[in-house]
Amino acid sequence: MDKETEKLIFRAIDGVISPGEFERLQDVLEVNEFARVFYLRMLSLDQSVAELAESARDEIVDRPKANWNSFASGNGKTNTSLRGRWLSYMSIAASAVVLTTLVFYFARPWSGTEIVQVREVEPAPSIPGKKGVAEVIQRIDCVLENEKWGIVDSSFEPGQSITLLEGVVVVEFRKGARVTLEGPANLEFLSDNSGFLQSGKLTAVIPDSATGFEILTPSSRLIDHGTEFGVSVDANGNTETHVFKGEVELVSSQSKSQAANSNPGSQRLTDAMGIRIKREGEVAAEVIDANPSQFIRTSVVDSRRFENQNEVTELVDKEHLAMWFEAGQGVQRDSSGRVISWENLAQGSSNRNQPPLESSAWQVSASRRPGWSENGLGGFPAVQFGGYDKKEFLATTPLRLKADATALVVCQFDPVEEIGYGHLLVLGGQTKFILERRENSETGSYTLSWQNKKVPPFQMEALENVKSVSSHQPQVCAVRYSVDQGIFELSVNGKVVASGNPIGSLAVNSSQVIGCGHRRDRFFFKGQISEIVMYNRALEQEKFDEVTESLMRKYKIETQ
Amino acid sequence: MGKSNSQDDRYQRFVGLLALNDQAIRRFIRSLLPSTQGVDDVVQETALECWRKFSDFELGDADHPDQTQGSDEFIRWACVIARFKVMSCQRDWARDRLVFREHIIEQFAEDAFEQIENRDLERMALEDCLSQLVVESRRLLLSVYRPGDSVKRIARESGEKSRRLYRKMNGLRKQLLNCVERRLAEES
Numbered sequence: 001m002d003k004e005t006e007k008l009i010f011r012a013i014d015g016v017i018s019p020g021e022f023e024r025l026q027d028v029l030e031v032n033e034f035a036r037v038f039y040l041r042m043l044s045l046d047q048s049v050a051e052l053a054e055s056a057r058d059e060i061v062d063r064p065k066a067n068w069n070s071f072a073s074g075n076g077k078t079n080t081s082l083r084g085r086w087l088s089y090m091s092i093a094a095s096a097v098v099l100t101t102l103v104f105y106f107a108r109p110w111s112g113t114e115i116v117q118v119r120e121v122e123p124a125p126s127i128p129g130k131k132g133v134a135e136v137i138q139r140i141d142c143v144l145e146n147e148k149w150g151i152v153d154s155s156f157e158p159g160q161s162i163t164l165l166e167g168v169v170v171v172e173f174r175k176g177a178r179v180t181l182e183g184p185a186n187l188e189f190l191s192d193n194s195g196f197l198q199s200g201k202l203t204a205v206i207p208d209s210a211t212g213f214e215i216l217t218p219s220s221r222l223i224d225h226g227t228e229f230g231v232s233v234d235a236n237g238n239t240e241t242h243v244f245k246g247e248v249e250l251v252s253s254q255s256k257s258q259a260a261n262s263n264p265g266s267q268r269l270t271d272a273m274g275i276r277i278k279r280e281g282e283v284a285a286e287v288i289d290a291n292p293s294q295f296i297r298t299s300v301v302d303s304r305r306f307e308n309q310n311e312v313t314e315l316v317d318k319e320h321l322a323m324w325f326e327a328g329q330g331v332q333r334d335s336s337g338r339v340i341s342w343e344n345l346a347q348g349s350s351n352r353n354q355p356p357l358e359s360s361a362w363q364v365s366a367s368r369r370p371g372w373s374e375n376g377l378g379g380f381p382a383v384q385f386g387g388y389d390k391k392e393f394l395a396t397t398p399l400r401l402k403a404d405a406t407a408l409v410v411c412q413f414d415p416v417e418e419i420g421y422g423h424l425l426v427l428g429g430q431t432k433f434i435l436e437r438r439e440n441s442e443t444g445s446y447t448l449s450w451q452n453k454k455v456p457p458f459q460m461e462a463l464e465n466v467k468s469v470s471s472h473q474p475q476v477c478a479v480r481y482s483v484d485q486g487i488f489e490l491s492v493n494g495k496v497v498a499s500g501n502p503i504g505s506l507a508v509n510s511s512q513v514i515g516c517g518h519r520r521d522r523f524f525f526k527g528q529i530s531e532i533v534m535y536n537r538a539l540e541q542e543k544f545d546e547v548t549e550s551l552m553r554k555y556k557i558e559t560q
Numbered sequence: 561m562g563k564s565n566s567q568d569d570r571y572q573r574f575v576g577l578l579a580l581n582d583q584a585i586r587r588f589i590r591s592l593l594p595s596t597q598g599v600d601d602v603v604q605e606t607a608l609e610c611w612r613k614f615s616d617f618e619l620g621d622a623d624h625p626d627q628t629q630g631s632d633e634f635i636r637w638a639c640v641i642a643r644f645k646v647m648s649c650q651r652d653w654a655r656d657r658l659v660f661r662e663h664i665i666e667q668f669a670e671d672a673f674e675q676i677e678n679r680d681l682e683r684m685a686l687e688d689c690l691s692q693l694v695v696e697s698r699r700l701l702l703s704v705y706r707p708g709d710s711v712k713r714i715a716r717e718s719g720e721k722s723r724r725l726y727r728k729m730n731g732l733r734k735q736l737l738n739c740v741e742r743r744l745a746e747e748s
Contacts, residue, residue: 015597022594026660030663036667040671042733043591045736047590048679049701050705279654
């Protein structure tokens, strides 16, 4: 028997085995009779030693022990212990009462002599250099269980788990495997190249350095051979594996009855293949088509990105872009066609140190995801807000904004149903920059305002255009803002409709909101957005006009 | 022992058999579960089920009127019930705790029952083997079961690293197991 198995057996007996180790131990016990016998004998020995230790403790404290044999002798003899008196009394009770008594009696029958085992966990081996075997490298609107209790740690040792209540986190294993975990989920870290998914969903992208990366689940074991794949584990431990790219080897943990009805051993899954493995039941495995839309992926780069250069907006000063969302590029949708993420095409938009990570706008909650239309504005795709329960929005990964800004939004408003406000875009930190449409069903007119608010003290400069804004027509709503230059202009389709005085700097490093107010609970926008372009500076008038014309040309918007 | 028709006599006999064999039944159940968690629950369920079906046992036991024979029969009978109870409980627990696969439990059940039959001999052999260990080794081995004592405490006192002591402790466990098995082989 190898050292690893021996170690697993001792960890199991000591009650400190992790779920992943336990699965590995079961794999061995199933096929290795020697290991099975060793486990049982060692367990039996452990119990005997524990009993002896307890006896020794009793001798020291001279604690009276229950004399079970006196109960066995029974008839006519006097039981002197409390338990004995209890039993004698109960022996004349009705059977129903006896049963009730037994529940009480055997629920804690050894409470008087219970062995208090002071088990200790063997310290996990430390890895020199870096801390832990994996660490969180990106968090997207997530809530981690340990943070509810004030424990914040982004790196993990073998045997530790991450419990994600909601949202998404990206974890990178030391060997390079990058795993996107979708809450609610529980993942245990087994080593620098393996993990145990107890429940929930994940996708994994495996670079060459991490080939052989393993994900264990309650009903299967996946071994990567250079690929990208998704795994989901339901509450019953049933597992679905979907291969997006490359090849995965899958080993099923089947019961005897299942193995008899299926092809046991390992299977190779390649591109677009999937398999559903049940933990129990007659039919253990079912081959399915891979369905990437069932998973949230953080590594998605739309394969069609920039495929048709004619569809890409001609922009100036791209190096100053903070946001550039284009509905035809980098949109990840779920199985209902709703938008999970929208990739930020602006170069250098990320404020993180890991360049490969994409900046995007996200909605991890399925019920709040906006829709998507291939033929949106001017024949180009658009993200549709308000099409479901009118509470859809997206939030960006943290963006570093500067003091000034130029923002242009290609949008179309839905007809107003009630009086209210709809925020297209909310930027900034203390000083809020809000592009909104005020909706007034009584007059049937629409006004557009670009506010900046600063609290405290509260100040607000709201620009309102005097002309109503049409629904059913796309338009380019834009603003230029600079504190130093004293610019604060609102324009629609290239024409300045209002101007005012800037209040304060927009500089911030945080998530920005598209489609509702910054608190994310009101001012939901209803309409479509095809493109958002935002610069970290106030563009010169000439360049601003150039970008506006480029957008109007692309979306076939005529000058009014 | 002859059958008694009265309920209280039956109950006395049942409790007597259970009291004689509770440790063995508990050990059997523990060997089918991955940890001590849930052992109490299964013991309780098993005891109740044994009582409900005690009349079946009594009918089957009619050919073995002496108590010793009845006791061994009782263990076998109770362990069969315990095995089913473990299976049933594990199915309920599968969602939130570690459970053995069913066919592993089946394999364990066969082996574990053989061990129960040797438990008294094993206990004597263990006491003998433990007495042969030097004091420090015996203390280290028993430290995990004694409140107030621990591997960490021994590490502090001796200046040795905890990890090294854990390895040493596992080595002692193997040494002890070999000694016990040698003694049992000599006895047989």
